[in-house]
Amino acid sequence: MVMHPLGIEFISVFGLPPVEFVHLAADLGCRHISTALVGLQLESLGYPPFSLKEDAALRHALIAAMAERDVGISLGEGMVIRPGADVSSLTTDLDVMAELGAAQVNSVSFERDRGRTFDQLALLSQLASERGLRTTVEMAPGTVIGDLPTALAAIEHAGAQLQLCLDTMHWARSGYGASDIDALDPNVIGYVQLSDTTMAPRLDSYLEEAMYERMAPGDGELPLRDILAAVAPDVVVGLEIPMRALAEAGVSAADRLRPCVAGARELMS
Numbered sequence: 107m108v109m110h111p112l113g114i115e116f117i118s119v120f121g122l123p124p125v126e127f128v129h130l131a132a133d134l135g136c137r138h139i140s141t142a143l144v145g146l147q148l149e150s151l152g153y154p155p156f157s158l159k160e161d162a163a164l165r166h167a168l169i170a171a172m173a174e175r176d177v178g179i180s181l182g183e184g185m186v187i188r189p190g191a192d193v194s195s196l197t198t199d200l201d202v203m204a205e206l207g208a209a210q211v212n213s214v215s216f217e218r219d220r221g222r223t224f225d226q227l228a229l230l231s232q233l234a235s236e237r238g239l240r241t242t243v244e245m246a247p248g249t250v251i252g253d254l255p256t257a258l259a260a261i262e263h264a265g266a267q268l269q270l271c272l273d274t275m276h277w278a279r280s281g282y283g284a285s286d287i288d289a290l291d292p293n294v295i296g297y298v299q300l301s302d303t304t305m306a307p308r309l310d311s312y313l314e315e316a317m318y319e320r321m322a323p324g325d326g327e328l329p330l331r332d333i334l335a336a337v338a339p340d341v342v343v344g345l346e347i348p349m350r351a352l353a354e355a356g357v358s359a360a361d362r363l364r365p366c367v368a369g370a371r372e373l374m375s
Contacts, residue, residue, distance in 0.1 A: 108339045109374050112367065113138025113180045115299060115346035117317065119359050121147035123156060124164065128171040130359055134367050138180035138342050141206075143199055150354050159202050169206065180342040181242070181271075181297055182208040185230060187215035187223055193230040200237050209342075210240035210296060212271050215250055223250050228264040235267045242271035242296045247280055247312060254282060261294065269296025272337070273346065274328055275303050275316060284332035292338045299346035300334070300370060302326030318350040323369035331373045345370060 114131050116139065122130065124141060131139050143159040158165055172178060182203035185196055203211055211234050215223040231241040241264075245257040261268050272287075272295050287295065301320035305327050309315040323330055323345075334343065347366045353359075 108335050108337075109371075110298070110334065110337070110339060110341060110343040111138060111180075112136045112370060113140065113342055113344040114363060115140045115181070115344040116142055116183060117146060117348045118345055118363060118366075120151055120348065120350070120353055121145035121153040121155075122359055123153060124158065124168045125171045128168065128175055128177045130363070132175035132177050133360065134363060136345075136367065137177055138344065139177060140181035140183055140212075140344050141179055141208075142182070142184040143202060144184070148350065148353060158206070159199060165202070165206060172207070179203075179206055179208040180210070181344060182206075182211040182239070185211045185213040185234075185241075187213060187217050187226045187230070189217050189219075193226050193233065196230065197233060200234055200239065204237040204239060208239060210234075210242055210269075212242045212244055212297065214244045214246055218250055220250050220256070224260050224263040227260050227268060231264045231267040240269065240296060241267060242269050244271040244273060244276070244299075245280070246273070246276050253280060254286060258290075258294070266293070270294050271297045271299060272333075273299040273301075274330060274333055275301050275320060277333065278305065278328040279303075283329055284336040287333065287336035295337055295341055298334070298337055298341055298343045300330065300343050301345070301347045302328050302330060302369075318348050320347045320349065322347060322366040323373050325369065334374055343370065 145156045217223045234241045251257050302323050303321050303326045345366050349362050352362050
């Protein structure tokens with residue numbers, strides 16, 4: 107039995123205000139959340155926009171809520187590598203993530219040049235490390251880091267301060283399983299984003315499915331039990347399970363995510 111620390115990813119709650127998000131996670135028995143600095147609102151839900159970067163009072167309230175409920179930020183999102191941009195422009199964002207006590211930050215690259223992506227990841231990892239933050243990179247189909255060999259090459263280029271964020275949907279849909287994890291150095295994987303789905307696409311757009319319609323652990327076809335068993339037990343598993351159709355049908359965040367938490371715990375039992 108491998109009981110990973112369990113968290114809830116910010117895209118699962120569609121812009122729920124940060125303090126409410128902390129209380130939701132704690133009420134569901136989770137001690138971790140991920141966050142971006144700006145809310146990713148689903149307009150139909152009516153959540154107010156927020157900016158943890160601009161609103162110092164909100165940062166203080168979030169820090170207080172996390173201390174009260176024993177919840178921490180396991181992953182800071184939004185450290186995107188963009189074509190022609192330099193990650194040194196993200197230093198203020200990294201400062202805010204450090205102020206919030208984030209354990210690590212995650213990056214995805216939309217830069218098509220492999221060499222430049224690798225150099226930017228190395229720089230981001232260095233800047234994050236200077237602030238006490240670890241860094242992960244997400245392997246995502248359709249991006250320059252779209253397969254495991256490229257992800258491993260990026261990690262080798264950046265050094266030990268960069269690890270892999272393993273998203274189970276991307277991982278399994280790319281043809282990887284538990285045996286591929288077993289073949290890795292255990293320190294390569296720094297974070298897991300857990301969701302279930304079918305092996306064949308459910309929507310015409312891969313991005314649309316990934317951002318808005320995933321399935322609770324155990325409800326799909328992915329070999330999640332074996333994948334989780336292969337990952338080092340201290341790695342946080344964040345539930346990245348956006349369910350837009352249910353949310354727009356009026357199902358609350360708590361009612362959407364409670365079965366996801368139960369499914370994850372069942373897989374790890």
